[in-house]
Amino acid sequence: MTDLVDRTVAEFSESLNRLAGHVGQLEIALSRTLQALSKHGVQLTINLDGMMQDVRRDLDTTQRDSRTVIEQYEQLNELLRTIALITSSLELEQVLAEVMDTVIQLTGAERAYLMLRSTDSDELTIRAARNWDRETLSEEDVVFSRSIVAAAVDQMEPVISTNALGDTRFQEVQSIMQHGLRSVLCIPLTLHGRTVGVLYADNRIEQGIFSQNIVPLLTAFGTQAAIAIENARQFGQVKDDLREAQLELHHLQIQIDQRRVVQQVSEITESEYFQKLSAAARNMREARHRKSTGES
Numbered sequence: 001m002t003d004l005v006d007r008t009v010a011e012f013s014e015s016l017n018r019l020a021g022h023v024g025q026l027e028i029a030l031s032r033t034l035q036a037l038s039k040h041g042v043q044l045t046i047n048l049d050g051m052m053q054d055v056r057r058d059l060d061t062t063q064r065d066s067r068t069v070i071e072q073y074e075q076l077n078e079l080l081r082t083i084a085l086i087t088s089s090l091e092l093e094q095v096l097a098e099v100m101d102t103v104i105q106l107t108g109a110e111r112a113y114l115m116l117r118s119t120d121s122d123e124l125t126i127r128a129a130r131n132w133d134r135e136t137l138s139e140e141d142v143v144f145s146r147s148i149v150a151a152a153v154d155q156m157e158p159v160i161s162t163n164a165l166g167d168t169r170f171q172e173v174q175s176i177m178q179h180g181l182r183s184v185l186c187i188p189l190t191l192h193g194r195t196v197g198v199l200y201a202d203n204r205i206e207q208g209i210f211s212q213n214i215v216p217l218l219t220a221f222g223t224q225a226a227i228a229i230e231n232a233r234q235f236g237q238v239k240d241d242l243r244e245a246q247l248e249l250h251h252l253q254i255q256i257d258q259r260r261v262v263q264q265v266s267e268i269t270e271s272e273y274f275q276k277l278s279a280a281a282r283n284m285r286e287a288r289h290r291k292s293t294g295e296s
Contacts, residue, residue: 109201116197
């Protein structure tokens with residue numbers, strides 16, 4: 001189904017490009033024709049030039065809208081691919097890296113961070129940090145605006161700045177000036193009615209790369225990553241509980257086996273046959289002792 005849609009989208013885009021080429025040729029031909037008619041003193045009552053401009057304007061609008069639709073389709077494809085990866089892979093770190101790389105690819109961000117609250121406190125910690133070279137950033141290389149993160153969490157709304165250096169909301173924020181942040185995006189992530197973290201992305205080189213239209217998609221990416229981490233945590237807890245139960249069962253089995261051995265030994269020693277063997281052995285020991293001491 002996806003391949004069919006991909007082919008349809010590609011064919012539609014190609015048809016629009018061909019149409020744009022034909023319109024361009026028609027504009028040139030019409031311009032030459034109107035010039036030739038004007039030289040011969042022919043004046044048309046129909047405004048062909050204005051009609052051609054309308055056609056060009058409508059075509060440009062259609063091409064622009066089609067690019068937007070194709071871009072959104074590609075973004076949704078990436079989201080579906082990421083969801084499939086999250087649900088099929090047990091390699092959590094690989095999944096998180098893939099999610100953050102996709103976020104950077106779709107937005108043009110220079111860096112992207114996933115920050116999550118720990119289970120026992122409200123403190124945010126970096127769970128994944130990647131750059132546009134598909135590299136994992138070390139703790140020393142991770143820099144961001146804590147003020148923007150705090151604003152997104154407190155307001156429970158996305159914070160977008162197309163030029164943070166000139167944004168009046170953050171004029172007093174030293175980290176923005178210190179790190180030269182331009183485009184900044186921070187989206188709160190919510191699970192079960194609770195803000196569990198944020199998805200943060202920025203770019204120190206280009207401004208205006210983030211828009212409100214990308215927020216729902218990035219929210220879905222960040223939320224899926226948060227779900228993957230929570231599932232991994234729960235899976236790890238289940239594994240730990242299972243391991244503990246297995247150890248307890250093994251210990252109990254040993255105790256049961258020991259009691260069984262004791263019981264079996266007791267049954268053997270108390271049997272009539274064993275008593276006779278014990279008496280015979282005792283008599284043999286006494287006989288050897290008398291012989292060694294010279295007793296008759």
